[in-house]
Amino acid sequence: MQSADAAPSTGMVAEQITAEVSAWVGSASLRGLVRHFGGDWPAGDLAEVLRFLDDFSARHWDFRQGRERPEAREPTLDARTSRLVLDAAATLGMVRPSLPARGAYAHLVVLGGLAHACVRRVAYAAHLLRTGVRVTGEVAVLGSFRPLSEWERATLADAGLPADDTEVDVLDTAVRRVFGVTAPTEQDGVDAGHPHHSWSSRTYRPAGLPPVRVLAAPSSEPHRRRAHTADTQRFWAEHVQLAPGDATLMVTAPIYVPFQHCDALRTLAVPYGCGIDTVGVDPALADLAVLPEQTLTPGRYLQEIRSAVRSMRALHDLLR
Incomplete structure (x- = not known):
């Protein structure tokens, strides 16, 4: 999720953004992370999924606790969990750079x-x-x-x-x-x-x-x-x-x-x-x-997955 064209009506913008947010938060990678950390995916609509992810990530992936990013605690994760996090981050568009869509x-x-x-x-x-x-x-x-x-x-x-x-x-x-x-x-x-x-x-x-x-x-x-x-x-x-x-x-x-x-x-x-x-x-x-670039650890990626969830929740609330 990295591009959104201006659209001729607010309704069309809202539909496009909602579809992109839904695809990101509903991806197999994010579902797999939640399952690995002991969560059960909710059965509700997008608003309920975003509320759940916000609460879940606060309990499991918030290593800043209100502090600046350099002061965040680095969690101890086993090798399997670390690989799962890094693979998910790549799938979610957080690892590889991309070129501008326009000239x-x-x-x-x-x-x-x-x-x-x-x-x-x-x-x-x-x-x-x-x-x-x-x-x-x-x-x-x-x-x-x-x-x-x-x-x-x-x-x-x-x-x-x-x-x-x-x-x-x-x-x-x-x-x-x-x-x-x-x-x-x-x-x-x-x-x-x-x-x-x-x-x-x-x-x-x-x-x-x-x-x-x-x-x-x-x-x-x-x-x-x-x-x-x-x-x-x-x-x-x-x-x-x-x-x-x-x-x-x-x-x-x-x-x-x-x-x-x-x-x-x-x-x-x-x-x-x-x-x-x-x-x-x-x-x-x-x-x-x-x-x-500084070394980006699995803990850093989990923290920024949480940041993305919170930003998407605020965006979706605005569009409702």
Whole structure:
């Protein structure tokens, strides 16, 4: 599940999305995982299946417990279980990268994340542009003022990269390095004295390429948490004035494609009527060698299967 065209009516969009969600959550791979972890598949409709999977994954596959991803507990799994998880993740579209479905888009959106992922995704976006993907609008690089962990700082230092302070700092540094720009041509923002309330926007204009905007979003629930993926997508859509029919390409890592694609459908495709394609970075590209991908364990895949389930449940609730 990584592509959804804009459709002429909300009803048609809802039918297409519901069919794709149903196919993903009802796959033999996911059913097999649930069975292996002791679950009995429910007999109800899609809403009941999603509710069950949300509750089941909370009990068996939530190793973060509200913490950031680097702080998640790594479960102890036997060899058979590990193989089953990795096979399921591959079947569910979370392992192998895929190419963009189109040759041209209105916008290209790079989603932020952990420091090494920020660097890799910006580099991959530049690779796509320089190898033929056309963008008529802008490249949007989305993040927040989330402080970097000590692990992220060490990862950057080991690669000889600047030890920035926040996620958006890493994205901004990567844009300057990868696109060969030195200073923004436009910038705006609000320093509210707290990262959950603040925002910033910097636009660069690399020669021969579309403008690149680095955007840090505020949280929609600043009293509870930092800005998350959906916050950054909504904030960008308001800034760019996203229009019906705008084909938008999202860049993330393969492990996050199902989860973040569904977030984009919920926050962008449904309310704005735009088309969404979501692709994962190709780890084999030499352009990305500066910061190799971290080892993805079976525990990480189980955690992100849970993320995908929760995102699909929120999307389905919106469409009901």
